Amino acid sequence: xxxxxxxxxxxxxxxxxxxxxxxxxxxxxxxxxxxxxxxxxxxxxxxxxxxxxxxxxxxxxxxxxxxxxxxxxxxxxxxxxxxxxxxxxxxxxxxxxxxxxxxxxxxxxxxxxxxxxxxxxxxxxxxxxxxxxxxxxxxxxxxxxxxxxxxxxxxxxxxxxxxxxxxxxxxxxxxxxxxxxxxxxxxxxxxxxxxxxxxxxxxxxxxxxxxxxxxxxxxxxxxxxxxxxxxxxxxxxxxxxxxxxxxxxxxxxxxxxxxxxxxxxxxxxxxxxxxxxxxxxxxxxxxxxxxxxxxxxxxxxxxxxxxxxxxxxxxxxxxxxxxxxxxxxxxxxxxxxxxxxxxxxxxxxxxxxxxxxxxxxxxxxxxxxxxxxxxxxxxxxxxxxxxxxxxxxxxxxxxxxxxxxxxxxxxxxxxxxxxxxxxxxxxxxxxxxxxxxxxxxxxxxx
Numbered sequence: 412x413x414x415x416x417x418x419x420x421x422x423x424x425x426x427x428x429x430x431x432x433x434x435x436x437x438x439x440x441x442x443x444x445x446x447x448x449x450x451x452x453x454x455x456x457x458x459x460x461x462x463x464x465x466x467x468x469x470x471x472x473x474x475x476x477x478x479x480x481x482x483x484x485x486x487x488x489x490x491x492x493x494x495x496x497x498x499x500x501x502x503x504x505x506x507x508x509x510x511x512x513x514x515x516x517x518x519x520x521x522x523x524x525x526x527x528x529x530x531x532x533x534x535x536x537x538x539x540x541x542x543x544x545x546x547x548x549x550x551x552x553x554x555x556x557x558x559x560x561x562x563x564x565x566x567x568x569x570x571x572x573x574x575x576x577x578x579x580x581x582x583x584x585x586x587x588x589x590x591x592x593x594x595x596x597x598x599x600x601x602x603x604x605x606x607x608x609x610x611x612x613x614x615x616x617x618x619x620x621x622x623x624x625x626x627x628x629x630x631x632x633x634x635x636x637x638x639x640x641x642x643x644x645x646x647x648x649x650x651x652x653x654x655x656x657x658x659x660x661x662x663x664x665x666x667x668x669x670x671x672x673x674x675x676x677x678x679x680x681x682x683x684x685x686x687x688x689x690x691x692x693x694x695x696x697x698x699x700x701x702x703x704x705x706x707x708x709x710x711x712x713x714x715x716x717x718x719x720x721x722x723x724x725x726x727x728x729x730x731x732x733x734x735x736x737x738x739x740x741x742x743x744x745x746x747x748x749x750x751x752x753x754x755x756x757x758x759x760x761x762x763x764x765x766x767x768x769x770x771x772x773x774x775x776x777x778x779x780x781x782x783x784x785x786x787x788x789x790x791x792x793x794x795x796x797x798x799x800x801x802x803x804x805x806x807x808x809x810x811x812x813x814x815x816x817x818x819x820x821x822x823x824x825x826x827x828x829x830x831x832x833x834x835x836x837x838x839x840x841x842x843x844x845x846x847x848x849x850x851x852x853x854x855x856x857x
Contacts, residue, residue, distance in 0.1 A: 413439030415500045416492060418483055420447045422462050424470040427526035432476040434523045435502040443496055444477040448484045463821060465831070484668075493517045542626075542820060545570040545601030547616050548608035549582035552630060556605055557586045559812035565820050568605075572597040598623045603823070605657075606630055609697065610704040614639045617654070621646045626653040628819045631713035635704065637843035644835045653822045655815070656841075658717045661833040662814035665787035665805035669771070669778060670721050677792060678773030682753050684722050685770045686715040688785060689760030698761050701739035707759035708732070708744045708848050714785050715757035716748075716841045717833065718769060723750050725840040731853040737762060748844070786811060 417435045421428055436442045446468050462470070464482065471477050481492065493501060494517065501514050504525040514520050542565055546553050549571055560566040570589045573579035583590035591597035598604070598619070603626040606616050614634045620627050621643065633656040634640050647654035660666050673681060688711040692698045698705045730748045734741040742762025748755045758765050767782035776794040780787055788807040793800045818830055829835050848854060 412441055413500065414441045414443065414496060414498045415439040415502055416443040416445065416489075416496065416498045417502045418445035418447065418489065419504075421467045421471050424467070424474070429474060429476075430526045431502075431504055431523055432471075432474055436476045438500050438502055438521060441478045442476060443479045443481060443492070443498065444471050445481050445483040445489075445492065446471055448482050462825065463818075466825070489514060490517060541565055541567050542823065543567055543569045543600065543602045545572060545597055545604050545625075546582075546588075547572045547597075547604060547606045547620075548630075549573045549578050550607060553582065553605075553607040554585075555810040556607060556812055556816075557588075559810055560816055562809065562813040563816045563820060565824070566816055570597055570600045573608075594619060598625060601625060603628070603819075610635070610709055614643070617643050618646065621650055621652055621654065624650060624652065626819070626823050628655050628657050628815070630657045632704075632709050632842070632845055633713070633838055634842050635709075635849060636846040637839055640839040640842040644839070648828060653819065653828065654835075655819050655822065655830065656713075656833060656838045657812075657815050658713060658833055658838075659811045659815050660714050660785045660787070661717055661721065662818050663785075663787050663805075663807060663811060664814070665790060665803065665807065666718070667832060668803065668805065669780065669787070669790060672792065673722055673771060673773075673778065677775070678771065678777055679775030680752070681722060681771060681773050683770075683772040684719050684753070684755040685758075685768075685772075686718045686755075686784070687758040687765050687767050687769075688715050688783075689758070689763065689765045689767060691764055692761045699738070699740050699742075704849075705761075706741040706744075707761045707763075708734075708741055708746075709845065710761055711759040712744075712746070712757065712845055712848070713841055715759065716844055717837070718784075719748060719755045719757065720837050720840055721833070722771060723748075723753055723755060725836055726750065727840075729853075730844055730847060731855070732848055733855050733857050735763060735857055744848070746844075746848075 415435050415438045448464050468480050471480055498518050500519045500521055502521045502523055503511055505522045506525050508522050511520055544566060546568060557568050560568050568588060570591060571579055571582045572591045574592050576592050579590040579592055604620040606613055606629040608616055610632055613629055617627050617629050643654060697703045698710050727748050727750050730746060732744055732746045735743040743760045746757045769780040769784035771778040776792060778790055778792050780790040786807055789804050791800060791802045822830060
């Protein structure tokens with residue numbers, strides 16, 4: 412049996428792809444198709460692919476040409492795959508002529524004629540929708556958001572809203588935007604809204620934006636209660652709009668790989684997850700203001716809870732909290748979230764410093780992610796036999812917001828309402844746990 416392997420992104424699958432796959436299939440008896448992962452594409456400067464890897468894999472399968480579909484996830488994988496699958500022929504489009512001659516050492520290399528006049532890049536350019544984005548709020552995260560949108564095709568920030576005119580004008584001048592102090596005027600100028608306003612205003616701004624027919628990306632903490640989260644997701648569904656929580660770590664390439672590895676059973680059954688996050692903030696600041704829902708829990712729990720829930724699920728059975736309070740604000744909180752067959756804990760600080768790492772313990776080994784784990788670019792899978800340990804390195808570009816922006820726009824373009832990287836039910840579960848803390852359920856002061 413002659414085995415053939417080929418690789419591609421297969422974004423916006425078109426006739427050129429079909430022709431190439433057919434030609435590759437005709438070279439042998441068994442065709443393996445490697446589809447580049449989202450993270451690998453990003454690393455090669457292709458952040459803006461229209462379809463995510465799962466959609467692209469399904470599109471390739473649907474052609475009927477592939478006998479097997481695999482994911483290409485790292486540089487140098489082609490050599491590994493050729494040897495692993497005992498491949499006889501490596502096939503690739505003629506636009507790569509000469510680039511893969513080095514693989515002749517391992518198998519025969521064939522450059523296939525490509526279909527002229529069509530490409531994914533051309534199709535993206537022709538069909539590219541430009542979304543006019545309005546930013547609500549003009550604080551630190553909003554200043555980081557605007558430059559990150561420039562890395563994503565189809566994203567154009569055009570306006571900022573802040574009830575305080577001086578702040579709105581200053582932000583607009585810095586970023587070349589139009590400034591507004593009134594919501595009704597602002598919302599008419601945009602197609603989609605990024606909410607980066609103070610915590611307690613998220614619910615109202617998200618609701619009004621959805622009612623106005625605008626897609627919404629909302630900063631963490633999304634909202635402060637389970638019912639508010641459910642209401643907003645229902646409203647988005649009714650209006651056929653995309654509502655997404657801007658938990659940037661959930662869309663980070665390395666964190667996505669961690670979740671995939673854990674689900675694959677590489678460390679066995681997960682028994683414990685420990686996530687810590689602390690940032691010292693000197694007063695006076697919003698984070699230390701009880702009237703603005705400040706505190707370690709509201710500032711940092713959305714990220715640590717996201718990690719725990721992605722790894723262990725939403726079916727937790729009980730939670731308790733231990734907090735050090737100052738002026739009505741928790742400067743330190745440790746929470747324990749228990750599951751029927753596992754436990755987890757999260758340690759948060761804005762006036763107490765702790766190691767900001769993530770440790771996932773299983774029955775076969777554990778995964779260690781060093782501080783700052785929420786900006787993951789490196790992690791290690793470790794075992795009792797240290798010779799089996801494996802390190803993983805990923806790029807984390809810019810402020811990391813480009814990953815969530817790309818996913819948000821991809822959902823809009825592809826008419827998706829939920830994202831597997833952070834599902835709506837997971838977002839609701841995070842809001843529910845924060846609500847329990849704010850209602851002082853099972854909270855012990857230390």
